[in-house]
Every structure is written in structure tokens, then in C-alpha cells.
Amino acid sequence: MPKFQQRPFSITIFVPDGDPDSLRLVEKSNWTGIGVVFNRTNYKQVVLQEEFERTGVYVLVGDSETSGLPTIYIGEGDPVKYRLNSHYSQKDFWDWAVFFVTKDSSLNKAHVQYLEARLIELARAAKQCKLANNQSPAAPSLSKAQTADVESFLADMLSIFPLVGLGVFEATESSPKAQQQMFYIASKGIKASGYEDPKGFVVLKGSQVMKTEAPSIGPYLKALRTDLLDGGVIALSGEYYVLTQDYVFTSPSTASSVVQGRRSNGRADWKTKDGVTLREIQESAAGLVENSGE
Structure with a gap:
């Protein structure tokens, strides 16, 4: 294609x-x-x-x-x-x-x-x-x-x-560029990785997804996980699901919630290899922008 x-x-x-x-x-x-x-x-x-x-x-x-x-x-x-x-x-x-x-x-x-x-x-x-x-x-x-x-x-x-308002025709095919900051989730035995993109937050192929769901996950996230399973975006692999392709989510929180099977604040849960949260990265970048305008 x-x-x-x-x-x-x-x-x-x-x-x-x-x-x-x-x-x-x-x-x-x-x-x-x-x-x-x-x-x-x-x-x-x-x-x-x-x-x-x-x-x-x-x-x-x-x-x-x-x-x-x-x-x-x-x-x-x-x-x-x-x-x-x-x-x-x-x-x-x-x-x-x-x-x-x-x-x-x-x-x-x-x-x-x-x-x-x-x-x-x-x-x-x-x-x-x-x-x-x-x-x-x-x-x-x-x-x-x-x-x-x-x-x-x-x-x-x-x-x-x-x-x-209709972003449904482009598959997430590109690999992350060298300058893109990678983020990770390691929780309850699963490992997932992704990065911010102009279209949203991309979770990479091979990332693991919790099979179980917390009771408080809510109907929207529950339905989205079902849609991704039915569409073959996530598939069963041992004790967990795994992403079969790179997939862009509308926000970091939607991405982290789908991955962990529970409501999640993506800005707190996505972290660099050094443990720096997405929130801290964004706040640091905002500070640089403010200082550059002085």
C-alpha cells in the first residue's frame, strides 16, 4: 500500500x-x-x-x-x-x-x-x-x-x-524517528512501548496488553478493547494479549488504559527508560518554550 x-x-x-x-x-x-x-x-x-x-x-x-x-x-x-x-x-x-x-x-x-x-x-x-x-x-x-x-x-x-474530524484512513506504519522520545509501561508482568505522534499516542507492535480488566474500566474503554480484539489489532499470546501492529490511540491515557486493562493517567504511567514520566517531559518542554519567549 x-x-x-x-x-x-x-x-x-x-x-x-x-x-x-x-x-x-x-x-x-x-x-x-x-x-x-x-x-x-x-x-x-x-x-x-x-x-x-x-x-x-x-x-x-x-x-x-x-x-x-x-x-x-x-x-x-x-x-x-x-x-x-x-x-x-x-x-x-x-x-x-x-x-x-x-x-x-x-x-x-x-x-x-x-x-x-x-x-x-x-x-x-x-x-x-x-x-x-x-x-x-x-x-x-x-x-x-x-x-x-x-x-x-x-x-x-x-x-x-x-x-x-475523521482520522480513520491511515494505518500507523512508520517506525519512530531517532529524535522521538520513547516511553514504556512495565506493570504486572506486561511490557509496552510507544511514543507521542501528531495523530495521538502510538503503541508499538509487540507490546503486551493485560488480558484481564478492572471492574472500573468503564464502558468506553471496555468497548474499545473489544473492538481491537475483534479487529485483530490485539491477539492472545499466552497469559496476555499482544499488539499485532503499531496502533495510534487518541491520547496517552487511552493507550495506557487499554494496555493495562484499567483506567489510567497516561501522562503518569508512560515513562522513559530512566523513569521520567511523560508529564515531566511535557512540563519540562513547556518551561523551555516559556523561557525562550522571555
Whole structure:
């Protein structure tokens, strides 16, 4: 699976009716695409926008009381309006959605079918969500030139998703860089390691996870551990579970709580090899920043 190169860019977000919780149109520098973000509650009003009349690919997003991960559904439409109309009346789980079209209507049916298949592939690999799609459609055959163009469009989409609150398509594949501070947990026979990352806190493949759970762990963390087990992110290995891949958690505390099977303050529990806590590292860094401004 190709890794998309990161590069500097700027975006603009236009709010047509002045309400930041309503329709948002997201554009990126030097890009023909446009992202459209909206809440389900105002769908009847926003569907009148011209962007809904174009060919595109969409993602429906919702939370679940039984899962620690967001639930998403990926689809395509030519135009998107008619598919979204159907989901508005027939799918209950989603609370908001985002879709991508182009300003010049250069996306065709085959293009968006390709994008749909690739997004489903990426979501399954990243294991950062519950995917409501029951099938994995095969991508249509495109010429080499068309494939390159659509992959470039996909890369731009992937750079925008996290900016609108949807970070579920990128698997944690990179090894920690030499300058990254490593942190460890050694508790009750388990050993885990990880590091801070712009996306959250990464726990490394091979880290051990407590099999048992404290009664006070809470429904969210309990559900998240179940999701990770069901998705194969953690697997049984002797007396403990073990991470089968590098995995990014939303916070150090979520990471340490999943690892230890109990509620945990990650800033206190993640420590360097010398026993320095993540909190102490962060406080020291904050002090350096304050002093540099004097």
C-alpha cells in the first residue's frame, strides 16, 4: 500500500449560511476538488446546494453505544444527492457526513467507484473505525494515467479528512524517528512501548496488553478493547494479549488504559527508560518554550 507524501498546503473553509455547525465547503490550494461537510440534522436545507448534484464519493459518520470506535459507511453517487437521500431515510447510525466532488465536474462514475474501493481498503487496513460496508467492491479498471490522477485526488482527500474530524484512513506504519522520545509501561508482568505522534499516542507492535480488566474500566474503554480484539489489532499470546501492529490511540491515557486493562493517567504511567514520566517531559518542554519567549 503506497504511503502518501506529506507536503505543506493551505485550505479554506467557507460557511455559506454563517453557522459553523451547518454546511462547510472545504477547498485546498491548487486542487480542483471540494469537500462538503454537513450534519444530518440540517440535511433537508443543505441538500439544495449545487455540490450535491455532482458525481462524488461520500463517508457517513456516527458513534455507537456499543463501540469505542466511530462507525462509518463509504459510498459513491452520480450524483451524490440521490444516494444521500436514500441514506437519510434508511440508515439510522450516522450523525454527519463528508463528500468530495470537483469544481469542474471532472470526476466520472468510474473515478468515484475507484475512490470508494480505495477508501474501504484503507479503512479496513487502518482499523480505526467500525466499517458498516458489508462488501469490499473491486476497483474498476482505469488507464495508468487515470489511476495516477485519481490516486492524486485520493491523496488530497486523505489530507483533508483529519481536518474535518475523521482520522480513520491511515494505518500507523512508520517506525519512530531517532529524535522521538520513547516511553514504556512495565506493570504486572506486561511490557509496552510507544511514543507521542501528531495523530495521538502510538503503541508499538509487540507490546503486551493485560488480558484481564478492572471492574472500573468503564464502558468506553471496555468497548474499545473489544473492538481491537475483534479487529485483530490485539491477539492472545499466552497469559496476555499482544499488539499485532503499531496502533495510534487518541491520547496517552487511552493507550495506557487499554494496555493495562484499567483506567489510567497516561501522562503518569508512560515513562522513559530512566523513569521520567511523560508529564515531566511535557512540563519540562513547556518551561523551555516559556523561557525562550522571555
